Amino acid sequence: MKTIGINFNSQPVDLAEGTTLRELISTSIGKELDDNSLAVDGSKLGIAAAVNGAVVPRSAWNTCLLAQGHSVELVTAAQGG
Numbered sequence: 001m002k003t004i005g006i007n008f009n010s011q012p013v014d015l016a017e018g019t020t021l022r023e024l025i026s027t028s029i030g031k032e033l034d035d036n037s038l039a040v041d042g043s044k045l046g047i048a049a050a051v052n053g054a055v056v057p058r059s060a061w062n063t064c065l066l067a068q069g070h071s072v073e074l075v076t077a078a079q080g081g
Contacts, residue, residue, distance in 0.1 A: 004068040021049055021056055021064040025074060037061040046077040 002017040008024065015024065026033045029047070032040040037058045039045055049056050050073045056064050066072065 004066065004070075006066055006069065007071045009072070009074055015066060019066050020062055021051065021066060021072070022061040024066060024072065025049060025061065028074060033061075035062050048075045048077075049073070050075070 003014045004017050004019075005012060005014055007013070008028070022033050022037050025037075025047070029045070031043070031045070034040055049061065051064060051066070052071050
């Protein structure tokens with residue numbers, strides 16, 4: 001299995017080549033996501049993802065292939081003001 005190295009939330013991570021953003025997020029939050037990147041259990045995610053500084057719409061998580069050197073940031077919404 002070939003691997004790639006990325007930065008995920010400022011930490012180096014090795015992934016299998018061909019990993020999608022949806023797969024990375026699903027693993028990191030511990031929830032199964034469907035092909036539309038929605039939680040299978042129906043819960044709200046309250047997160048946003050950016051690859052190389054550009055926000056990736058949830059509708060594109062399933063088709064966004066990660067590559068060597070990518071920088072991925074996962075941001076969780078917080079309540080308050």
